[in-house]
Ligand code: PGA
């Protein structure tokens with residue numbers, strides 16, 4: 487019988503140059519699985535706890551305590567257990583931790599191990615990770631949401647909104663959609679360069695110029711789409727991640743520094759409605775703050791039948807919080823970030839709840855990433871239909887897109903692999 491033989495962890499680097507946790511799981515048939523945990527910057531308050539050492543090393547950001555938890559607590563706990571029983575493995579982790587949010591072991595410890603167990607199991611069976619996690623039913627290539635202008639907490643420019651994304655919808659394959667995005671990205675670079683502004687990029691590989699409003703990025707991106715020979719609103723749609731929890735001031739209002747404006751929830755909703763009238767925006771993530779549930783009700787009422795409203799900081803990949811949102815008819819979609827909840831089984835439970843409640847799922851990276859491509863396989867395994875993992879630049883983002891190209895090559899193109907989220 488195949489059993490877990492050894493588990494160990496080390497501290498490695500993420501894409502921002504901060505330490506993060508890498509776990510290795512070895513099975514008694516010699517198979518191995520390695521996984522690296524990502525890390526967010528604009529984190530939701532109710533996310534599972536990322537353990538940081540808080541000492542002198544790396545300005546407090548060391549993760550040796552999480553590494554120690556894997557080596558000294560999790561390794562003996564899981565030793566000799568069946569790696570194919572993911573839910574049982576994850577339950578052991580939850581039970582050992584004893585809290586609701588992995589505040590003892592650290593979600594960076596639990597998730598790294600949870601992912602490495604799945605990888606080792608796939609390797610042991612000799613099947614790709616998406617096939618192991620999703621079975622024969624894993625077949626949908628996700629549509630990408632590509633973040634090509636960065637602002638907010640992910641860049642030091644003047645733009646308040648965190649992410650300006652393009653969604654290529656009118657393409658038969660993921661490969662063709664990626665080509666379109668790359669062409670648009672490079673046109674955008676020319677436009678920004680031509681304006682005499684920096685083409686340096688933010689944390690997720692999108693450009694981060696200083697612009698005079700939160701609307702200007704939409705103008706520039708629309709021009710780039712046209713310059714690249716595509717049609718906005720037909721081939722390519724637009725999406726925002728406002729990450730509005732980061733904009734809330736002491737009075738609970740939303741501060742748009744670049745425009746010198748302070749808006750109420752209702753005024754910000756009006757602002758979005760105006761943008762949606764002018765541009766082909768089909769998705770807005772975290773349009774209001776994580777505590778502004780009344781505002782979210784209003785937002786959903788006003789825009790929910792036209793626009794995908796994605797809860798990220800709002801739902802933090804948590805079944806209980808998502809259920810509250812479903813009960814209150816708040817948002818209509820959820821961002822899926824495994825490290826917000828701390829293990830694979832709970833992530834999968836949240837995806838199942840969303841899917842059976844008619845909420846769309848977007849698999850997502852974090853702004854602090856690595857070469858680990860787990861989420862690419864995970865998106866296909868769960869038939870999520872959408873993935874958000876940065877621009878078409880920087881290896882930490884490209885690694886996921888390249889993995890998706892390989893998956894598409896493997897599963898082949900057919901009507902079943904096409905994503906049906908957006909109308910063609
Ligand atoms: P984060 O950003 O990883 O910094 O939280 C990503 C997002 O908000 O979607």
Ligand code: ZN
Nearest residue numbers: 727771772798
């Ligand atoms: Zn977000």
